[in-house]
Amino acid sequence: MGNTSPEGAAGHEDAEKAARIFAEVAERSAKLLQDFMHRRAADSLPPEQAADELGIGKAFMDLWANLQAHPWQLAEVQMKMAGDFLELWNNSLQRMMGQSVAPVAAPARGDNRFRDAEWQNNFIFDYIKQSYLIAARNIHDAVTQVEGIPDESRKKVDFYTRQYLDALAPSNFALTNPQVLRETMQSGGQNLIRGFNNLLADLERGQGELRISMTDDKAFTLGKNVATMSGKVVFQNDLMQLIQYQPLTKDVFRRPLLIVPPWINKYYILDLRESNSFIRWACSQGHTVFVISWVNPDNRHAEKTFDDYMFEGPLAALDAIEKATGEKKVNAIGYCLGGTLLGATLARMAALGDDRVASSTYFVSMLDFSVPGDLGVFVDEQQVASLERKMNGRGYMEGAEMAGTFNMLRANDLIWSFVISNYLMGKEPFPFDLLYWNSDSTRMPARMHSFYLRNMYMKNALVQPAGISLGGTPIDLHRIRIPSYFISTVEDHIAPWKSTYKGAQLLGQASKVKFVLGGSGHIAGIVNPPAANKYGYWTNASLPDTSDAWQAGATWHDGSWWTDWQDWIAALNGNEKVAARVPGDGQLTPVEDAPGSYATLRIGEAKTGIAVQTDAAPDAAAPNPALSKARPSKRKTAKSAAKSKTTGPS
DSSP: OOOOOHHHHHHHHHHHHHHHHHHHHHHHHHHHHHHHHHHHHHHOOOHHHHTTTTSHHHHHHHHHHHHHHOHHHHHHHHHHHHHHHHHHHHHHHHHHTTOOOOOSSOOOTTOGGGOSTHHHHSHHHHHHHHHHHHHHHHHHHHHHSOTTOOHHHHHHHHHHHHHHHHHTOGGGSGGGOHHHHHHHHHHTTHHHHHHHHHHHHHHHHTTTSOOOOOSOGGGOOBTTTBSOOOEEEEEEOSSEEEEEEOOSSSEEESSOEEEEOOSSSOGGGGOSSGGGOHHHHHHHTTOOEEEEEEOOOOGGGTTOOHHHHHIIIIIHHHHHHHHHHSOSOEEEEEETHHHHHHHHHHHHHHHHTOOOEEEEEEESOOSOOSSOGGGGGGOSHHHHHHHHHHHHHHSEEOHHHHHHHHHHHTHIIIIIHHIIIIIISOOOOOOOHHHHHHHSOOOEEHHHHHHHIIIIIITOGGGSTTSSEETTEEOOGGGOOSOEEEEEETTOSSSOHHHHHHHHTTSSOGGGEEEEEESSOTTTTTSOOGGGOOSOEEEOSSOOSSHHHHHHTOEEEOSOHHHHHHHHHHHHHOSOEEEOOOTTSSSOOOOEETTOHHHHOOTTSOTTOOOOOOTTOTTTTSOOHHHHHHOSSOOOOHHHHHHHHHHOOO
């Protein structure tokens, strides 16, 4: 009768399923390629502008020229590498004969690429691993020890060589990763098919550019399972919403607490979950907490300046807090870029005799940019000019571009680990609140960002008395004489702690400055609640001339620096308490519930721009009278703003 056996039918179904998958993959790939090529053609720069925008080619040409001028250095490296490989070969022969030998090269502490047991137990994978580590070590040494290279080129060669070596790690390839090989054998290759579909989905999400999914975005909703602390938006303007949180104690310190987060990411890094929310914890310690939630700008904000972020950010918040609570003096916290803005604002306030901020706290914030770390690789005249051309065309810097730069600083953790998991193992991204926040990037207005890059990173003008003027007032950080607390982290790749230490020394009275060094990095070291009992921190009662001297005299403490900060701020606040303040009790009418509409809008969700004002409080975004009086000059007209946009930022 020609009946098909169950096995044959199953095989036929599998073949049809595979054919459908490959047809879908082919169709999606063709569409992605076509869309990408159209966009590249539309966005392409003239050849004279597009060539080597990052200056990488020039840097490696400088390297090659100096290698040719010093051939003995290259020969020395080659001999050393040959010696390392010979030692590895001899050790491998001894291992084959059952002897125990120490490895020639071992992964650095914290290198998670070779955690799988097969990298140690299997002779072949151990040999592959050590071969890679030997080559990587010698190549990196070769390019970083060449003499005579300009400092700018040396930094680029160092950074991009590390990127290249990280990309070539055997863990990043299916045939040389034991974990991927096992999964491929067990699933019959289904992991690679799933992974290719994940790759296509990420390309589609990035509109032709790879935007790696780090977490399940659908697993989180602001106000429900992240950014859950109860509060109200009590004031808003064109650049920010000010959130006041519900009290968690019957009595509170008289002096409110204002938090100024960075505008490159959203504020709720300090309110991820109940268990690790700094905002909730601060409320539980008796603080009346206010937080600035920055707008996610579009081309309408292209002409917003650093001055605007000061006037419409912390200065507007101070006016609003006084109306909400009746208090003129506040304690202020600045996180990362928010700390840079806070320091600049305080310098201007000091110049004008404005004493409304009683104390300042700086979370991993740079005031001195002379030691920028790896981020300095991306900031030079050629790269900033290229970035300005792009920003002036659309009015802002795309948040995903800056996020990609930050991810490169820790490529193995934030790029290649997800390439392996998503594309080689075929896994779906795991729900993780911190990575959800990390992917929720924000744009930056063109004019403000250009000012920040040129005056902070390139000129380091903030450290110079009168090096920068804000609102027509020359500023000097040395005039800041209020008590200040600096918390930095030892593994910070974005704000290196030795740079933040230099910033702490700029403030007027060293006796009023406390510097604390926490464990871990830029985010985990700050979002470190006491209940977790992780990382620890160092303190030193003095502020010596160098960071090395500070570290040599520092004392180690277990647990979280949060409690140390609370002891410091409570001593400044004194024993005077007032009845807990509820949002809306003062002169400000709540606009909407926290986290507010500025924070909940994600890039790509609204094609027409930023949804800002609400019908509930139509006057909430009206210009603040006190703010208007504080401005030294009138706002630009639309005509002058358009002219400024065509000529580029000043």
